[in-house]
Amino acid sequence: MTDDEVWERPTGEPEDETVVAGPWRLTLRATELADISHRGVPLLRAVRFVTRDHDWRTADDTLIRRTVEVDEDVPTAHVRIEAASGYDGTEVLRYVLDVSIDATTVLVDAVGTTTSAFRRNRIGLVVLHPPTLAGLPFTVRHPFTGPTRHAFPTWIAPHQPATDVDGYEWTVDGIDVDVSLGGDVFEMEDQRNWTDASYKTYSTPLSQPFPVALDAGTEVHQSVALQAGPSGTTGSGGTASPVTDLASLDGPASTAVVGPPPTLQLLAGTAPAAARPGDAALLRGVPVLVEPVLEDPDAAAVLASARRDAGGAPLDVRFVTDDPHLLRAAVDAVLRSGPVVRIGACHPATHVTTVELQRALRDAARSHGGLEVVAGTRAHFTELNRTIDLFGDWDGPLTFSVTPQMHDRSRAQVTESLRMQRWVVSSASRLAAGRPLHVGPVTLRPRFNAVATTPPRVVADATVAGGHGPEFVPDATDPAQHSAAAGDWFAASVVALTVPGVVSITLAEAWGPRGVVSSDGTHSPAARVVERSISA
Known part of the structure; x- marks a missing residue:
């Protein structure tokens, strides 16, 4: 394109x-x-x-x-x-x-x-x-x-x-x-x-x-x-x-896919509650990824809102914490609250799964037989690339997220990023060395600032009535989110990121200004990308 x-x-x-x-x-x-x-x-x-x-x-x-x-x-x-x-x-x-x-x-x-x-x-x-x-x-x-x-x-x-x-x-x-x-x-x-x-x-x-x-x-x-x-x-x-x-900009990896295609997921909605459409308008049957910050007072409300977004589908829970003991307790609690497809965790400052958090995740997997745990980074591939030595003893799946507008918001930047996604996922597959990959969230704009020098926003509200996470990140919302161009971009991203070893790809939020369903309940062109995967 x-x-x-x-x-x-x-x-x-x-x-x-x-x-x-x-x-x-x-x-x-x-x-x-x-x-x-x-x-x-x-x-x-x-x-x-x-x-x-x-x-x-x-x-x-x-x-x-x-x-x-x-x-x-x-x-x-x-x-x-x-x-x-x-x-x-x-x-x-x-x-x-x-x-x-x-x-x-x-x-x-x-x-x-x-x-x-x-x-x-x-x-x-x-x-x-x-x-x-x-x-x-x-x-x-x-x-x-x-x-x-x-x-x-x-x-x-x-x-x-x-x-x-x-x-x-x-x-x-x-x-x-x-x-x-x-x-x-x-x-x-x-x-x-x-x-x-x-x-x-x-x-x-x-x-x-x-x-x-x-x-x-x-x-x-x-x-x-x-x-x-x-x-x-x-x-x-x-x-x-x-x-x-x-030299091909399409990247070094083969486009052939071995095994089933990746499962498509959505990110939990983070806009204020007033912007939430009716539940009947939301996509169903899609796992929802949620990132509760355990030390924040709204962590329970964030999880509850994500449960509502999922409508009975399982959650992919990626806790943000630096406390492995708090993480273990949170894993036990979230497993009692409803279906969960996998659990992960990242440090709030480094945005990677520290060795201590990896140990806590492995302990949770042993305690709950069959529980899938994932490690890596909630930030860019950069952070996984620079910290891969931390995962020398980790034999489970790895993860990283994708956004094209870290440095530039031009049209050329967004469209050219599609070809680079294949280079990134191929490089990640090389680092994974046979371990499965979970890619995402894939968002048009960064959902948080991974390199900010100012302290993060202090959360005082135990509810999500005013929104959470990306809702308070400057420039997190791309005005083209609900456009036909964005739908084409998300569809092309799925193609670019679908290589052997990629198990899931998480796209935009479930609803709201950064979502696949607008606040009035209209399904955006990006929603069709997910709907096709549900019906396949």
């Missing part, structure tokens, strides 16, 4: 504009430079300016003005992008990208100036490298030491593939590529961890303290110079082409 086929352009977003200057071709997509190619060879997925606050929230960018001048006789081009960045309707920064293009170079010069005081974790240019570079060797230039040799990771890298960076060199399909970075020290991460279709080079290494308080008027000045030419003309340090059998 393409962006224009399934995802409506947000109101006010400008049309994409193609710029061609000599051997260069790129797309101006809102405030970014996208799909940069030289002589028809894709070199960069994008260059963009990014602002991230103290909780790693990415600012919303608004294009103020964009001008393009192309001289076809030389040929050269100049692009100027003026934009504002902000959160929740409040502007925090303005920036200008001046882009100069000639026969050999695309130079992006960025100046950003804060317009109000705020705390930042990162501000500046990011360079997105396409995932088709998987397996390709490249050279990293460093500020104070000699160059080092690396390769773009094939399997998703849990940690930074390159650090202390001020430039790269590689060769792809007969084109030498050189990227020079200025204004800060940069490093690279494998964004496929979050189903982004890129490796990302960003500034302000994670080893430096954050957040940093900025006053209004603070200026950030950075640059990216992309040079390219036929192989042998730029002194590139790489000599190979991408590994062709791994």
Whole structure:
């Protein structure tokens, strides 16, 4: 599927504009430079300016003005992008990208100036490298030491593939590529961890303290110079082409499914009680995943609401707690309250199943013969990828969740994430080494902030009348949740995530603004994805 086929352009977003200057071709997509190619060879997925606050929230960018001048006789081009960045309707920064293009170079010069005081974790240019570079060797230039040799990771890298960076060199399909970075020290991460279709080079290494308080008027000045030419003309340090059998964006795993297809589940509704439709409108016969925080006073009410959502179907209960003794008691209690298909638990701060919680889950499984227990993370695949050593003694199923909008809320981001889901689930299957996988929840927007630096919200109400969990997470609701595009996206996600070893896939909430049934009882297009699985 393409962006224009399934995802409506947000109101006010400008049309994409193609710029061609000599051997260069790129797309101006809102405030970014996208799909940069030289002589028809894709070199960069994008260059963009990014602002991230103290909780790693990415600012919303608004294009103020964009001008393009192309001289076809030389040929050269100049692009100027003026934009504002902000959160929740409040502007925090303005920036200008001046882009100069000639026969050999695309130079992006960025100046950003804060317009109000705020705390930042990162501000500046990011360079997105396409995932088709998987397996390709490249050279990293460093500020104070000699160059080092690396390769773009094939399997998703849990940690930074390159650090202390001020430039790269590689060769792809007969084109030498050189990227020079200025204004800060940069490093690279494998964004496929979050189903982004890129490796990302960003500034302000994670080893430096954050957040940093900025006053209004603070200026950030950075640059990216992309040079390219036929192989042998730029002194590139790489000599190979991408590994062709791994270059497909559809991922390395076979699409053949061994055994029954995954069971589809729904996430418990979390909106205020007033938004709940009548029970008759809800989908029935579908297991419901619920995430009660055991230390919160509303834990019992959260479970009771999920029971109502399930309508007699079993619950998949993933407790959030750091107390293994409290967990054991909660498992006994929930098993007495109705049918349960499986039990899991994650730490409220790390979002993974600690060794202590794993022991408590195994003890519960022994005490209740036939009880399935699951471990892993309630957060992104990233957390499972980075902590897999914790599960060396765990022989049961593993789990992780999926959401495409951790870093970016553009149409391209959401649709491109579908192909990356296959890479993620294939990498997870490799880590699982034969253990079953439970994938989800799969949600359009993050249902909680796994990397926030501010303390979590304090829950004082023992009821769920005002909602719970995601209901209080900024930007958790995607306005397109009930659209035809979202229905197509969820259907495509099920296809992408259905690989051997995946036992269940949990999709959106059962009802409400983040659900498959709207508050007025209307079944959204996403509901049909689940309904088809029930009738199959």
